[in-house]
Amino acid sequence: QSVLTQPPSVSAASGQKVTISCSGSSSNLGINFVSWYQLLPGTAPKLLIYNNNKRPSGIPDRFSGSKSGTSATLGITGLQTGDEATYYCGIWDSSLSAWVFGGGTELTVL
Amino acid sequence: EMQLVESGGGLIQPGRSLRLSCAASGFFFDNYAMHWVRQAPGKGLEWVSGINWNGDILNFADSMKGRFTISRDNAKDSLYLQMDSLRAEDTALYYCAKDVLPVAGTLGAFDIWGQGTMVTVSS
Numbered sequence: 094q095s096v097l098t099q100p101p102s103v104s105a106a107s108g109q110k111v112t113i114s115c116s117g118s119s120s121n122l123g124i125n126f127v128s129w130y131q132l133l134p135g136t137a138p139k140l141l142i143y144n145n146n147k148r149p150s151g152i153p154d155r156f157s158g159s160k161s162g163t164s165a166t167l168g169i170t171g172l173q174t175g176d177e178a179t180y181y182c183g184i185w186d187s188s189l190s191a192w193v194f195g196g197g198t199e200l201t202v203l
Numbered sequence: 204e205m206q207l208v209e210s211g212g213g214l215i216q217p218g219r220s221l222r223l224s225c226a227a228s229g230f231f232f233d234n235y236a237m238h239w240v241r242q243a244p245g246k247g248l249e250w251v252s253g254i255n256w257n258g259d260i261l262n263f264a265d266s267m268k269g270r271f272t273i274s275r276d277n278a279k280d281s282l283y284l285q286m287d288s289l290r291a292e293d294t295a296l297y298y299c300a301k302d303v304l305p306v307a308g309t310l311g312a313f314d315i316w317g318q319g320t321m322v323t324v325s326s
Contacts, residue, residue, distance in 0.1 A: 143312035
């Protein structure tokens, strides 16, 4: 069982918006900064969001991140079929002194 | 172009050892912390361990403590993972990942990943 909790799957229609939640605790999301990763089959994982809400160069502004208390959210607008992937939240856990990831959320674009 | 290329995976019998390597290029390797992350078949991402720019080793995930060792050679722009006493549950795709900071921790993130090297532990 993951330290961070994500829904196993989400779906939305092409062109619409979807949000993916990530729930943690006071030792991780409560005090540290979350990042989000996209995993497409057969490709290297890609960093989408870091420091809760910052996008690396090259990541479109369709992707956004937010954090409140011990929860974080990844938002994707203008959904495209190419966004079908599994998304993971990740963060440093200060109690474990270790990085932890959520269980992953599989996105389906209808 | 910043790139990480893992190697050293393969089919290995339970109880044996394997050493994974990760070759970095396109960035100043000795300026950043580095990590190993694995993904078992059909499972999610699992952090294995990390090492700061100066060689200080971070914690290991509990299931790997005492069996795995992480190291780096800044002169060779390379990261390593020594895996001993391998078990069937260590079967996974092992990724090398670059941290955005020289010291891993609260503000870190993994901005560059390799394609991974597959380790299969089976008799």
